[in-house]
Amino acid sequence: MADEEKRSLEQKFSRLEDSLAKLEDDKLPLDQAFALYQEGMKLLKECNEEIDRVEKQVLLLREDGSTDVFEGTTGVQE
Amino acid sequence: MSDYKNIYSITQITSYIKNMFDQDYMLSKVAIRGEVGSVTYHSSGYIYFSLKDANTVINCMMDRLDQRQGLAFKLETGQKVIAAGRVSVYPKQGKYQFYAKSLKKDGIGDLNAAFLELKQRLEEKGMFAEEYKQKIPRHVRTLGVVTSPTGAAIRDILDVARRRNPYLQILLYPATVQGETAPPTIIRGIRAMEAYGVDLIIVGRGGGSKEDLWCFNDEDLAQAIFDCSVPIISGVGHEIDFTISDFVADLRAPTPSAAAELAVSDIRGDLERLEGAARRLDVAMRNHAVRERLRLRELGARLDKLSPQARLRDDRARAGRMKERMEGLMDNRLKTEKQRLASLPGQLDLLMDRKLQRRKHVFELLLHRFEGRSPLKRLGGGYVYATDEQGKALGSVRQIKTGDAVRLLLKDGRALARIESVEEEAVFAAEEDRKHGG
CATH class of the missing domain: 2.40.50.140 (Nucleic acid-binding proteins)
Incomplete structure (x- = not known):
């Protein structure tokens, strides 16, 4: 499920890099530069949205797929 | 005592x-x-x-x-x-x-033999082959960790993962990671993670003896790792420890911490990358704009140069320059001519003077000669100039007869005389004349 999303984030990053590399070419015609700039801004926004900024708690996963908040690693050592 | x-x-x-x-x-x-x-x-x-x-x-x-x-x-x-x-x-x-x-x-010897046998067998089956390795995604949203909930490994993994990306969702499957009972729990954990749909799984445990880590040399576990559709990073023990799980996993990390480093990309790096990209985007676009503006200005200037007005202006300027040049040339010419003209009168005068003087000289010479020859010069000393009454010079006695009035011109006056007699005589006077001439 998240596979597609993260792949798309990576793709967006690499497309952003591509756009930048092209945009940084001095000989690029202005209309193309504008198009790349617009695409770059769009990708930038999308990338930014992809990076979620909510801190997460560690979840304990059970075999049946249910989860519980993991309380921590105190206790016995290996 | x-x-x-x-x-x-x-x-x-x-x-x-x-x-x-x-x-x-x-x-x-x-x-x-x-x-x-x-x-x-x-x-x-x-x-x-x-x-x-x-x-x-x-x-x-x-x-x-x-x-x-x-x-x-x-x-x-x-x-x-x-x-x-x-x-x-x-x-x-x-x-x-x-x-x-x-x-x-x-029975370490037996264990080693078993390990090598299993390793060779799985290798021959192609389970370690590079072509089956799944790519480790660079950005994961959910990370599954299959290890002991109480071990050092989970602590290390959580430390690293949280430091690098506190926004990452981590799921832990509490497995047993030591002893004969361990492999089935690890296998269940891997399957549960796969079913849940995490992006990446870390399987591992902290350091221990060879026997402690032995459960990661389990064939069933190897098969489960191989079969898992989610990429798996193994992080078992220390750098020097190699297990079957390490060989079959998609990526082997030397330690659990290293596994976390490999699994979790640093969010700061991503954010910096985004910021950097935004900056680069801006700069690149601005550069284009500046460059285009310059080009536009340059083109404008070129166009302006080609416009009829500009041509006219240029032509006018050219004509002006030519005019100036011509005027300059004319001026110079006039100046030289004027100078020449100015010097001419002097030259003419000089020439005239010379000519005049020469003439004068000639004239004087002639005059002198004339004077020498002038009959008047000879007047005096007995010579007179005699004419008849009509003023006709007397050259011969035959012009006169006795009683005729004769006019005499002397050096200092005139006189009227009467002929008393006339006689023809020999001509010697001519020689006399010649002696006194010149």
Whole structure:
């Protein structure tokens, strides 16, 4: 499920890099530069949205797929 | 009895003996090899057992805590084991015994052989082949960790992962990572993670002995790792430890911490990358704009240069320049001509003067000569100029007769005379004339 999303984030990053590399070419015609700039801004926004900024708690996963908040690693050592 | 200074109590002497054991460097940390004799799992949680070899036996015990950490199998009579721990005294029974801290099955040689056999077999099956390795995604949203919930590994992994990306969702499947019971729990964990749909799984545990890590050399576990559709990073033990799980995993990390480093990309890096990209985007666009503006200005200037007005202006300027040049040339010409003209009168005068003087000279010469020849010059000294009354010069006596009036011109006046007589005579006067001329 998240596979597609993260792949798309990576793709967006690499497309952003591509756009930048092209945009940084001095000989690029202005209309193309504008198009790349617009695409770059769009990708930038999308990338930014992809990076979620909510801190997460560690979840304990059970075999049946249910989860519980993991309380921590105190206790016995290996 | 007088030979003995002191008399001790049993407690005192036993304490002394116990202290001797405890102080002994070798006995305080020692490993022994033997066969398990009697075994008693006591209701208190302790295990009482004996270890023996052909001729000797030593009593042993293991407490609950040590069992949890140092015993991964059920102790049974007849097992060959290596026990690590210390030798001390149990004062209540007045006997020394071995306090086991960890127990492993003896048979490292067998284990090594089994490991190599399994490794070769799985390798031949292609389970380690590079082509089956799944790519480790650079950005994960959910990370599954299959390890002990109480071990050092999970602590290390969480430390690293949280430091690098606190926004990452981590799921932990509590598995057993030591002993014979471990592989099935790890396998269940991997499957649960796959079913949940995490992006990446870390399987591992912290450092330990070869036997501690042995569960990661399990064939079923290897198959489960190989079959898993989610990429798996293995992080088992330390750098030097290699297990079958490491070989079959999509990526082997030397330690659990390293596994976390490989699994979790640093969010700061991503954010910086985004910021950097935004900056670059801006700069690049601005550069384009500036460059285009410059080009536009340059084109404008060129266009302006080509416009009819500009051409006219240019032509005018050219004409102006030509005019100036021509005027300059004319001026110069005029100036030289003027100078020439100005110098001409002088030259003419000079020429005229010379000419005049020459003429004058000639004239004077002629005059002189004329004067020399002038009859008037000869007047005086007896010579007169005689004409008839009409003024006609007398050249011959035949022009006159007696009684004719003759006009005489002398040097200083005139006179009227009358001829008395006329006589023809010889001509000598001509020679006389010649002598006086010139």
